[in-house]
Amino acid sequence: MTEYRLAILDDYQQVAGDYAPWDSLLDDGIKVSVFSAPFVSEEQAVAALAPFDAIVAMRERTRFPQSVLDSLPNLKLLVTTGMANAAIDLEAASDRGIVVCGTGGSPAAAPELTWALLLAFARNLPVEENSLRAGEWQTGVGFELEGKTLGIVGLGRIGKRIAGYAKAFGMDVLAWSQNLTADAARAAGARLVGKEELFSEADIVTLHLRLSERTEGIVGSEELRLLGPDGLLVNTARGPLVDEAALIRALEEGWIRGAALDVFDEEPLPAGHALLHSPRTVLTPHVGYVTHESYRKFYGEAFEDVKAWLAGEPVRVLNG
Ligand SMILES: NC(=O)c1ccc[n+]([C@@H]2O[C@H](COP(=O)([O-])OP(=O)(O)OC[C@H]3O[C@@H](n4cnc5c(N)ncnc54)[C@H](O)[C@@H]3O)[C@@H](O)[C@H]2O)c1
Ligand SMILES: O=C(O)[C@H](O)CO
Numbered sequence: 317m318t319e320y321r322l323a324i325l326d327d328y329q330q331v332a333g334d335y336a337p338w339d340s341l342l343d344d345g346i347k348v349s350v351f352s353a354p355f356v357s358e359e360q361a362v363a364a365l366a367p368f369d370a371i372v373a374m375r376e377r378t379r380f381p382q383s384v385l386d387s388l389p390n391l392k393l394l395v396t397t398g399m400a401n402a403a404i405d406l407e408a409a410s411d412r413g414i415v416v417c418g419t420g421g422s423p424a425a426a427p428e429l430t431w432a433l434l435l436a437f438a439r440n441l442p443v444e445e446n447s448l449r450a451g452e453w454q455t456g457v458g459f460e461l462e463g464k465t466l467g468i469v470g471l472g473r474i475g476k477r478i479a480g481y482a483k484a485f486g487m488d489v490l491a492w493s494q495n496l497t498a499d500a501a502r503a504a505g506a507r508l509v510g511k512e513e514l515f516s517e518a519d520i521v522t523l524h525l526r527l528s529e530r531t532e533g534i535v536g537s538e539e540l541r542l543l544g545p546d547g548l549l550v551n552t553a554r555g556p557l558v559d560e561a562a563l564i565r566a567l568e569e570g571w572i573r574g575a576a577l578d579v580f581d582e583e584p585l586p587a588g589h590a591l592l593h594s595p596r597t598v599l600t601p602h603v604g605y606v607t608h609e610s611y612r613k614f615y616g617e618a619f620e621d622v623k624a625w626l627a628g629e630p631v632r633v634l635n636g
Contacts, residue, residue: 320346320369321390322622327354328374329606335615344626346370354378362387369393370625372618375605376401377583382408393417395621397614398605399634402527406635415625416635419617426604427477430522430552433576434461437548437598462486467518469511469534470525470553471496471504478522479504490514493525515542520550527554535559540566547572552604555580560591567596578604 322341326332330352338348349368354377355361361378365371370393373380380394385408392414396404399418409416436442439458447455466482468475468491475491482489483505491506492514501508515521521543525531535549536559543549549572551558560581566572567590574596580589583602591597605614617632624631 318345320626321367322346322348322370322372323365323368324348324350324372325354325374325378326350326352327377329611331611332372332374332615335611336619338619341622341626344623346622346626358384366390370622371395372615372622373397373401373404374614376403379403380409381405385409385412385414393622393625395419395618396634397421397618399632400526401634404634410635414635415631415633417618417621417625417631418634419621419632420613421605422607422610422613423473423477425607425610426474426552427481429578429600429604430474430478430524430550431481433552433578433598433600434520434522434548434550437550437574437576442598461520464488464519465490465517467492467509467514467521468506469493469514469521469523471501471506472524472526474553475522475524476504478524479506490518494530511539512542515539515547516544518543519546520548522550523553523557525553525557527556532556533559535563537562537566540571543572545570545573549575550577551575552578555583564590564594567591567594572596574598578602 324332324338332350341348351364355364361384365388367390369390371391372395374397380403382405385405394409394414395417397419398421404416406416438461440456443455462485465488468478468489470493471491479489489506490509491501492509492511496508498508534557540562563575567575576598578600579602585592591599621631
């Protein structure tokens with residue numbers, strides 16, 4: 317039996333072992349090593365991962381550009397969680413004959429976190445909780461969602477669910493993205509408007525676009541000024557959709573009421589970062605997908621991918 321080496325990059329919550337019996341792969345001739353700390357540089361990743369034939373990489377923390385892939389001479393299988401991972405150069409992997417696989421995810425995880433952030437901001441939950449623990453009773457005054465207007469930027473899988481939640485809360489729903497049609501917006505319970513109208517009319521704007529050259533920096537000073545001093549920006553999609561310097565300025569100078577954010581330009585968010593100290597932010601550390609249900613899918617299906625690949629059976633190939 318050929319012996320393979322599998323690396324599991326378990327550098328988020330270190331829970332891979334709770335969701336799949338990795339050690340049992342030894343019976344199939346696979347020796348498993350688990351890495352629980354992130355590789356902060358390409359050099360570190362290459363030095364640690366060069367001996368491995370297969371890698372399971374949790375989301376996008378470890379980057380696999382061409383330079384890294386070309387330096388992993390044994391690599392034949394790369395499994396990422398979810399069906400898209402912008403940190404992997406799929407073309408370079410194909411050129412090297414590396415099979416890249418994905419897994420499903422839990423569709424409710426990110427929408428529910430988005431709604432939790434929105435409600436937490438609206439009702440000052442972090443402030444109320446901190447002050448209660450510090451011995452105070454009732455600190456701020458919140459606002460209600462019913463009757464407010466929500467602007468959704470990107471009406472894909474997550475944006476559509478958010479439109480449904482907003483309707484259930486009695487909100488008016490506007491939507492915009494570069495390729496959204498009026499019919500698709502209507503089918504989701506939203507009204508298609510222009511970008512400018514969305515930012516000027518909405519009380520809350522929530523971003524649900526994929527990040528690409530087309531969408532990077534899609535929210536800048538102009539949009540933040542249109543959102544206005546009562547407006548809230550929510551971003552659980554990707555940090556670079558927003559011009560972060562403009563956002564910091566908007567928060568410092570009160571162009572907007574605040575921002576509820578799960579994603580950032582640089583992750584983990586560096587100590588001392590301006591967003592950490594703003595009284596106008598509610599923040600979570602990129603945990604939109606971090607639920608037992610997601611992890612069961614991520615690791616369970618990654619395990620199945622490895623087993624299927626070993627058996628020469630079809631796998632969920634991303635670069636096929
Ligand atoms: N915070 C988290 O943990 C978390 C969890 C899951 C998803 N996300 C992010 O949420 C966002 C929305 O996810 P989704 O599953 O709804 O996405 P989706 O694939 O359904 O697409 C969402 C929107 O992005 C647009 N889009 C698709 N490909 C694009 C491209 N190449 N360039 C520009 N726009 C493109 C689509 O037209 C649509 O409007 C993504 O950025 C995703 O990475 C974050
Ligand atoms: O897009 C996703 O699946 C999450 O943001 C994790 O990277």
